[in-house]
Amino acid sequence: MQHRSAEAQDRDEPTAGAQLMVERDETPGSAVSRRAVLGLGVVGLGVVGAVGAGMSGALDLWPGRATATPEIPDGAANLTGGHPIATKPPASVADWRAGGPPFYIAHRGAGIVLPEHSLEAYHAALDWGATCLEISIGMTSDGVLICLHDATYDRTTTLTGPVAEQPSAVLAKGRIDIPRLGPRWQGDGRPQIPLLDDVLAQIGPHAILCLEAKDDNAFKPMMKAAAAHGLNGRIYAKLHLPATARVAQARAAKVPIFMYAGTATDLAPARLDPVLRDLDRARDVIVLPAVVDNAPIDPRIVSRVVGRGVPVWMYPVMRRSEALHFLSLGAQGLITPDIGYVSSTTASAQADTWAKGALASGELTRFPYSEKFGVRWGDPATDAGVIRLDVPGESSYLLLGQLCPVAPPDGSYQLEFDYRFDAPATPEHALTVAFGRADDRYVGPTAEAGSTGYRVVLRPDGYAALLADDGGTTPTRRTLAQASIEPTPVDVPVPGWKRLGIAVTPTSISVSRAGVEVLKSTHTAYRGGYVHIGRDGRRGPISLRRVRVTTPGDPRGAQA
Template structure:
């Protein structure tokens, strides 16, 4: 079953096969997915014989993208809507984690407990499959659309195999080692041995077993140990032609900091195809690709791969995070914004700055850097320190996370202080403090009142304005230094609340 990494298998043939699968997946989504059955395989025999893994290996080009937890930055992770979204975006591979119920039905979940991602608590193993089907998956950071009924529910592994097993590569993992035989038996029941890559922790005793059975393996390290010795030890058990060495993007040893370049290079130098997980931003994907990483494991494949056209307006009325709309840690519930009206987004997190990358609007199209951005702003509650700000950061060449005084990027920040002052600053990578370019004295703010704001950018100037019935207050900065196409919004204070609506790019 070993597969070469390159061949003449045509891209047209592969796309036709996978494209047909995407259409079928969409139809399955509309009609619903059947409950787990004990019947034999209904998979297309020709497709299964060819093997989706083989088709992918023979046609892909680095970098390629693997959907992490389906589309976990945008849809509740490991649910049918999440898997369906990833396949609909053209994901050639999706990552699927499993646990098991009290009556030994394999279900799709990252955790062995229900606490983090559902409206229930306790071990999954303590519930029957019948009980698990009535539990909703809830992830507040994705928006209120995903916290109100009808909630997506926990799918069975068999449902996922039947819906997607012959349409995309499945990178499958049994989170509990005792579930591994059950996982493999279901794969073999449906004749999908050539359509899966077995995902295993680098210390798992199942690596040799999976390889002896002919499966390619996805061997991953955790953030607690990414030493050079551990990487080389893991690689020694892998085949350069078929297997994958998968590293986390952050290091526990370095308190959640990005994994160092040297660590990535160590993995690449082993000659085993190196993947990284999880990737949320295009700038991250570019960095890892430049270091020699082949596979990008991402929870927002449509955005990270650049397959989505830039939007020209917000989609906040949907009550859901858009692909590319990124907090500092998109997979953490504490970072998510609030929705306090039909079409408004609210920044009200306590205890820290709160910034959001508006990647869904980027990159801005005008090569001369000419555009106008308008929106409404309302201070619901002023921060304790009224010199703190609403901030619109622009002119960035990529989507690396921005907040005040990080000192990681070049650009501008147009700010509206809680005391009413309008100001424009520039900021430079490596320097934490911004440089003020222009500003005006404060104009009165009334809490609870909507204000119209506008930023106009030309090749040489920035004009930052508050529009009102009592006239327009504007500041102008003449500076051509930065004209990148990514932008961010945020609140610099650690308290207070502000809302935004009707954001438009022209």
């Protein structure tokens, strides 16, 4: 039996070391700068349904699924405008595409918020407005089709070894196991590895499915299973370029093609152009990688492929700024593992969900699919509701996207959280809060071209500063205020939890610790709504808990 190489299996993964940096179109009223807030909230962890402004009780707009579904006004736009979130499932691929771009495709369900390729993640994607999902499929040695990204069980489950070399009987004791997502998804909370038949039955009636056979031998059985469920008019066949044999099989079944070009070699005109000529512009799509060889894809490549006329979808799209960037280049589809956040169908929250042992939609590390860059979780018995920033040998930042954009009517808000230095004092690491950012691009320790906003920096040796990052071709960083608070000698443990507060008004910024103001500035240039919390330096973990955003007159803030 032939298996794809490890390189081929993982070539649609974001590559460590690459960071997508984009420029934002700030033209007032431009299509790519619009953001319509739908006013939708999420119950609990956001898995069992959405409620919020505009709800009129628990609606069952998708028969057969017991879930509260948000009532969305006719014509309500998502993040980018132009394509309303559907209030009913599309009848066919043609029906779905007739709605016009942009198209949002849920990757691995909600694969960076809930355990990837679990029924829980697929249902969460539907609850967040997904009308199209990408599904990866393997086949056991006795011919049972399952939903799993890799050819082996090792990375995402409690089982080990190749899927194709073991019978389906092993599934009874296997569970999906992704520790970075939190203790909610550990122990008895670990989901089962789903059978494709169950996914087609539960998810197929409610969304378009992009089906990918990870094993060549699974392709024909996968297509047969979709047909048995009456889904041939509601699926794409996801293929990796050039996939000549599978193209013929998909054409014979009259199924449109989702063609993925995942490497620099695939993107070369001599290899890609013949494939583009053979794709049907009215039915098929070409998928381009956001990252190629450790660097963001050259926008000229995207524009060139867009110009060939076949609809272009981009993968992976983790952030709203990335979505705006690719749509501005002419891409029509965005393949995202956090569809609720990227499409803005989840409302901005005012507090973290860490006490529930889970991440919220919009909480993003540098590489959200990476265990290395994932947050560390406190022991539920002794440190419930605590996360730790501790990437070995590197700085570590977390986007608090679930709170963003912080956009109070009068421009005033307060961000508060508890922090704890979990290592003896050293000038080599610091807690950093980056706020006032215009968009959600990843914030690292250095000033970056085009990125503006503020930083509060606290070191365990007592140094504190309020800084301004001034973007531009040659970015600069200015110190607006600094102080020394409770100095701690180097290599001496820093005692206990401290509460940090950052109060922003239209005319000032005030930073307090334990209720006492320690830094202040009247700088007013940057009032963007995106926030990161980070640990600078190569060593020294920092723990966080009880994040809150409060705004004047907001009753939710008073309850936080």
